[in-house]
Each structure stands twice: as C-alpha cells, then as structure tokens.
Amino acid sequence: MPDSTSARITDAAPAAREVRGTSGPPVAGWLERIVRSKAVAVTALVLPGLWPAWPIVNQDPSVLADPGEYLLHHLGFVACVLLAVVLTFTPLRVLFPRWRAAVALNRHRRLVGVTVFVYAALHFVMYLIYEGGFGKLASDIGKPFILSGTVALGILFALTITSVDRAVRALGARRWKHLHRLVYLGAALAAYHQIDASKVFPLQVVWIFGPMLVLQGARIVKRFVRSDPAPPPRVPQIGSPKT
C-alpha cells in the first residue's frame, strides 16, 4: 500500500513531535494525555493477557473443561484484535491530522506492533504444547488453516526483529518500509486463519478487522482526492527516542 504520507514517518515518536510543533494549542487535552501515557498503553496491552485468570479463579466449568483450548483461542484472539487496532493508528493520523489524540496514538505504534507478535508467539507456543508439537505442525502445515497462521506469525517475527533502530539503519529506509508493508499480508492471513478456525463464519472477524479496513480505505481515498501534490517521500528518522 504505497502512501507518501505514511512514508514521511516510520517511527511513532517523530510523528508526535512534528505535528505537535505545527498545530494545536500547547496544552494537551484529557484524551490526548491519556492516549500519550506510556503507563496507560502498557496496561491496556497487558490486561488482555491476564484476562484468562478471571474464569479460572472463578472455576468456570465451560473454561475448565478445556483450559488449554481456551488459552489458545484467547491468545490468538487478542493478537488479531491488537493487530487490527495498531493498523488503525496511521489512517487515524492521516485522516485527522489535527486530532492530537490520534497523533499521540502513533507514539505507541512500535510497542503495540511488538505486543501483537508476543501474543501471536504465545498462541503458537500454546499450539505446540497442546496440539502435539512440531511433529503435528509438520504434518498439518499443508492445511490452509495452519499455513496461514504460521506464515502470519513468520511475518510478525520478521517485522519484530527489524523494529529496532539498528535494523532500520542496516536495512535502509526504503527497504525497511517495503519489508514492513508485509504487515498487511500478515493481517489478511490472520483474518483468514481466524475465519478458518470456526465451523461457521465467525462474525467477530468483521468487527475486529472491519473498522481497520474502513479507515485504511478512507486513507487511500483521501490520498487520491487530495488537491495538493504529495510531498516527496522522506527518509525515516532513526535513532529517535524510543516510545
């Protein structure tokens, strides 16, 4: 999805810095302050991982009947939701450049992206433990259900290890950007994987990935209807303070 607007900024922190300097009053609104907060972001990312403790402490028999399956599905579910959420950050900023909360959201883009990988990796570990290890993976890898999940995880892994500043520098801005566009393929595979996990079409896939698709679509439309010519792509700033 080539887009010169997003090409200007590949790291979240400079995004916030740039726009803060150009627009809006100097005092942050309450929403922006909440969204900017690192503590809020970390809490929001960790809580879904702790959620399974609730039904287990409460001895919910529907969960205790097959707790491994519950954890497996929950971790995959959280990974899908966070992946869809993080892919709304850039469109929100592009569509509402004066909305400072949307700008602040982009400070956490890398953090949320890496968290997606962590949940997906835990989901995979749960699969290995519970479904029969690498032997099972090897025998089932030909099935689109298993293949889509495995490839999506591979993409997330590649993006995660190249998310450190040193990797950006080593790859160069252009190559780094092309590589990280794989996230859209990863999201498509994750959505397919989630659909294929159910016997009937799971409506939740629509509300997980639907809003993100709408925003991404609007972002593309905005780019084409914009009257002023797009500025030339800029090299991402590296070595910026970590968000």
Added chain:
Amino acid sequence: MHLRFKKEWELPESAVTPESYYRKRREFLKTVGLGVAGWAFGGSSLFAATGGFPTKLNPNYPPGDLKVTPYEFITSYNNFYEFGLEKDEPKVNANKGWKSEPWTVEIAGEVRNPMKIDVNDLIAKVGGIEQRVYRHRCVEAWSMVVPWDGFPLAKLVALADPKAEAKFLRMTTFFDPKNVPGQRTDALDWPYVEGLRLDEANHELAFIATGIYGEPIPNQNGAPLRLVVPWKYGFKGVKSIVKFEFTTRQPRNTWNVMAPREYGFYANVNPTVAHPRWSQATERVIGAGFRAVRQDTLMFNGYEKQVAGLYAGLDLRKNY
C-alpha cells in the same frame, strides 16, 4: 423383519445375578463420584430421569477403564448452535425460558405405525430407560465419556414398524426462532437435520438419550430426546428431536449441506481420515485440565468390533 444376533461380548440374561449386578453398580457409582448419593436409592433403580422413569446401568456398557467426564463439564461445554456458537452459551441461553416440556414427537414416513406422541408416553411404550457409558468424540477433536440414560433407537424403529421401502431414518430438531436466538440467525440451515441408514439406526449401540448421570437431560445437551451414536462424530447426535421420519432416500444432513467437503453423511470417527483443516488422529480429553492430555483417537471411536461390519466394502475415505 429385524433379526437380532447375540454378539460374542454380550452376556446372556442368566449371567446377570442380582448380587453381581449390585457390585457393578457400586463400582460405577464410585467411578462417577456419586457414591454417597447412590446409597439413598435402594433396589435396582438409580435416579429418576425424564418423566420420573427409573434408570439402571446396562451391564453391557459399563464405564470399565473409561474415565467418566464430570457432570459439570458435560453440561457446560456444549455445541448447540441454536443457543449460541460458543461452548459456554447453550447452558445460559437454553435455560432462559425455552421449554423442553411438554414435548410431542412425530413418527412419520414409510411406517405402518405413524404417530404423534408425548415424549413420556413414548418412553413408556419402548419399555423405559437404561444407562450406558459411551465415549463421545467431537469432529473438533475433543472427547468425553458420558453416562447416558435413554433407550435403544432400535426400540423406536420397532415401534414405528417400518415398511420394506424404508431405508433411512431422518431426525429433525425443533424450529422455534421466537424463543431460540440462534435460529434467528443464518448460522446454519434450520432446523437441524441428521440421518442414519436404517441398519445403523437398528444397531444396538444407537441410542436415544433422555438423561445424563441419571438426571433428566439438561436443555443444553438436547432435552428431551437426543440421538447418541458413539461410533460417529458428535454432530450426528441431533438434539431435541421432534420428528423421526423413515425415508427411501438418504437424508441431507445439516452439516453436509453447509460444508460438503468437510462433513459427510456417515461421519464415522476415523483417525486416518483428516478433516480438511485439522488432523483427526488424536483428541483432547475434556476435563483433563492443564496437563496437555491428548490421546489417540480410536477407529470408530473404539467401537470397531461392533460396527465395522456395517461398512464392509464401503470406501471410508470417500464416505467420510
């Protein structure tokens, strides 16, 4: 005419002395963790099941080495899409005012004795109920061991007295979208339909459950009548049946209509034929907790000796 031959593993009636049966019953009660409750009931009956019918363990189908799944898991982990797509939903949604009594059952089609009958009258007519401990294997690769109460399906077939043209039995779930949330969606093609060949329906393992653990079968498990065919995947076990129809043609069962590539008519448990999306070679044991328990799935779910003869000459890979 239906001939019934004794299997070599069946005990003759005379071998079941009251005393030995009594011991078996004690063992069974201990196994299922109801030992204390069992003391309260004398004689040969355990508990009241649907309509107050007494039930007792059929000594041909004891738990044996099987580890019986706790009652709360059997009744809290359900696939019953009429009441929600998640496992925990049927227990909630099936007990919010949807009524499984009174319940009328229709027996129709190519039979000499068609009828509409109250479910309790039906149970009385087939001679009451008994308990059998069966393995239960879901197509989703999980399994349970369930002490079902009910009666052999063959007794219902005998009551209906099928004509010579009858080759299949088609069973249909209720249709009540007003009280049943799932049936207001198009998740499945309602009402749910399942079918058996008549010789499968007459097989001694084919069973109509009216209870679990000696208790009336809860709504979420398919009250008041559900099919149990332990050598087939769980989705063959159509729940809350309102109609038994004897047909000349093979019925189109719901999951086969939904996804013919994934679910066949036979749906016999077969570890060597994979589901397109997952392997069927192993299964997760419900109630085994966090210990990563996966056990090998057995051919025909462990009932190969009893049912393999039904499928002699049939390509099980094609007729999945």
